[in-house]
Amino acid sequence: MKKLFKSIILSAALLTGAAAVAPSASAVWSGWQNESGYSGRVFTDAATYTASASTVDWKTEKKGSRTLYYTAGVYKxxxxxxxxxxNLVQRGSFKTATPLKSFNVKTIRNKIGKGTYVIQLDCYSDSGKRNYIGTFESAKFQIK
Structure with a gap:
């Protein structure tokens, strides 16, 4: 009986832990996009951002391990x-994926207003950003 009870408690704890770290159901990955031999995609943490939302969290990942340099911007x-x-931009570089980054929802809404947006990453193979690879784009998201 004690073993059964311990098994039930352990299973419940594991399920609770898995639910706590599971990604949001509304999180969205763009499809894989191919640019100059690179395959990448962009993640946003939601498809819709309401007045109570504070940030648009995003990240990108690509296949392969060569470093890419990027300028990411939000576009309506x-x-x-x-x-x-x-005119909201973030710059950086990554080998396989960026860490989670964010843009402020209130700032976006105040600059351009409510509507449909995307995040675009212009990618380059060099830090001086002279060798343009292409642009990876997120799935569309709504700011309300």
């Missing part, structure tokens, strides 16, 4: 096509 999708630049 225009209804007729094209993008509006928020």
């Amino acid at each position: 999708k225009r209804s007729g096509g094209g993008l509006t630049d928020t």
Whole structure:
């Protein structure tokens, strides 16, 4: 009986721990995108950000281990096509994946307003950013 009780308690603890570290159900990965021989994708932690949301958390990953240098920006999708630049940028480099990064939702909303957005990463093979590889784009997300 004691072994059964211990097994039940241990199973419950493991399930609780797994649920605590599981990614959000609303988190979104873009599909894999191919640019100049590199395959990458972009993650955002939600598809919709309401007034109570504080940050758009994002990261990117790629296949292979060569270092890429990036400039990441937030862009609003225009209804007729094209993008509006928020002028919010982050720069860095990564071999396989970036750590989790974030943009402030209130700042985005105050600059351009509510709507549909994407994060784009312009990637380069050199730190001077002269050898452009291509752009990886997140899935669309809504700021309300």
